[in-house]
Amino acid sequence: MDTCITTSIFDIFKTGPGPSSSHTIGPMRAALLFRDAMVRLSPDRQDPLELNVHLFGSLSHTGKGHGTHKAILGGLLGWEPETCDCDLLCQLLEDPEQLYDIPFNHGQIPFSARHIHFEGNSAQDLPFSNTLRFKLSTRNKLLLEKEYYSIGGGFILCKGEIEKERNTPPHAYRNMNQLRKIIRKTGLPLSQIILQNEQAITGAAQDQIHEGLDRIIGAMCACVEKGLLADGLLPGPIGLLRKAKVLMTNSHKMKQETGRFLAILNAYAMAASEENAAGQRVVTAPTSGSAGVMPGVIYLLKHQYHLSPEQLRQGILAAAAIAFIAKRNASISGAEVGCQGEVGVASSMAAAFMTYALEGPMKKVENAAEIALEHQLGMTCDPVGGYVQIPCIERNAVGAVTAVNAYILAEAGDPARQKVSFDEVVETMMETGQDMCSRYKETARGGLAVCCVSC
Ligand code: SF4
Known part of the structure; x- marks a missing residue:
């Protein structure tokens, strides 16, 4: 370890x-x-x-x-x-x-x-x-x-096979505390640290990495757009009706700006999540079950905040750092730690994405990521009928809204006075996941999966 x-x-x-x-x-x-x-x-x-x-x-x-x-x-x-x-x-x-x-x-x-x-x-x-x-x-x-x-x-x-060793990155870290120290010592921005490590690990040139990031952002946005056009029932026996398109239509009729903003963000996240439930191609962020959260926030920043491609790339690099640390020190698997590791981590990534893309300092990026994950600790994985539909699709929308809220809360706070660190919340997620009964870890044997008998 x-x-x-x-x-x-x-x-x-x-x-x-x-x-x-x-x-x-x-x-x-x-x-x-x-x-x-x-x-x-x-x-x-x-x-x-x-x-x-x-x-x-x-x-x-x-x-x-x-x-x-x-x-x-x-x-x-x-x-x-x-x-x-x-x-x-x-x-x-x-x-x-x-x-x-x-x-x-x-x-x-x-x-x-x-x-x-x-x-x-x-x-x-x-x-x-x-x-x-x-x-x-x-x-x-x-x-x-x-x-x-x-x-x-x-x-x-x-089993029995050792993973191929990768090149050692120039900026070696295992957690947020170490990453923060590297940033302080080198004076480099977070995005440069992640980029230089990526170059060393994969051997790819910076241009290739940028192209890859644009491809990922493009695929996420395409997924939202496809989902916003689709309607009808999702596959499987539950008979769940898609909701993203209706939400988007309703948003145009809303008089209150706050309601309209939330309806639009929910629609974006649900559009990508409904595409996932329909078995269409999505981008794991960090998983497919949580593949609506990041696209929802990215689409919002691209189309409502009009962020440039470079700002979006920067945001993705910050989100990647959050996923790396969560995966390294806890888990991003619902079967291992419940939905806190999927939608919880996705929301944390999206909060970091938004804060960094909007040029927030590193400490606020960390705080936003911590706040988003903190309020999803203990979240179980209990998909009804074993289908990634209920509660997954709406949970992605809620995760996207939580990410934006975490950004707002982090922006208002004094980073030096933040009481819980990102590393502490990741450690807590792991402990909570280990204590969680297996019925709540993607087995469809507990929680909503068994309560929702009418589905
Ligand atoms: S409830 Fe389970 S299957 Fe659904 S998104 Fe969360 S982790 Fe994935």
Whole structure:
């Protein structure tokens, strides 16, 4: 746990199909990794092959509602999260009897819904709740077995494999306290620290990083715009009606400026979140479940505050720093710490984004991020029916509003007199998450997920 942060900005902000980075993008990436491992095998082609995938913990409890089975098949077929056809992905495995051919060594392995096993509550001895086990076998022999852990935000670990070491960044830090000291010592702004580290970690030039940031901002804004045009029911048995477009229309009729402002911000955040629930492509920020918060605030600052592309880039770099520290010292996975790690961290990132983009000093950036997360501590993850819809979509809107409020509160405060530091609130989030009963950690076995019987 002593290593410094070597996460890339583009590990945090990546595009992929909704509705969940840990349950959709992560499993798709695990399936792609297993596919690569299979290619290196050359078994006797006389024997018919069978491929089975076993899902444990939260992936087993809420995997169907999160489209985990579809994402796994997509990955086994070689589809990538960044480029796959999201509508085609949604259609996979709709017919439980349909057979798909997984390409393998110039042949094919037949695969259907019966090859994906939801193992229920048998994850007790596993190191991570979100575990996937892939097994390739002939009738009598196991040829290849791999265990992967989807640890949130689309990140994947493989049992027994050590993660490739990355270059050491020039500004090594593990938490906000150390980052603050670096800023003081070097005299460099936060954005330069994050940029220089990114260059060292990934080898990318500054121009390439800027292009990447613009792409991410563009993808978030496109997601909001697409969601604002869509209406009708979201997929799944709940029958939830999209609300973003109606909110936007209502905002035009509102006479009170405050009401109009809130309606617009809610509409932006819900538009992106509804796209996520519909399985469309979103940007993880830090996860897909919370992929409405940052786009909501970014779209607001771009279109209502008319911020320049450079100001938006600066804001994204501050938000990345918040996500790095939260991931390094706690978690960004609902299955590990509840929704405080997803919408809570997203809101904290958005508060930092807004404060820094509007040229707030570092201490206020930290305070805004702390305030946003502080008031979402203890927030559970209890998606109704295992679908990323209730409470997730409205929660993204509330997270965006909280971010703006945190910015306002931080702006009014004296940074030197802030009593709780960002590091303390992150530590508290981790402790709270560890104490949280597993029923409230993306298993759909507690909270709203079981109370809301009419859904
Ligand atoms: S409740 Fe929060 S953490 Fe859980 S699925 Fe919904 S958005 Fe993700």
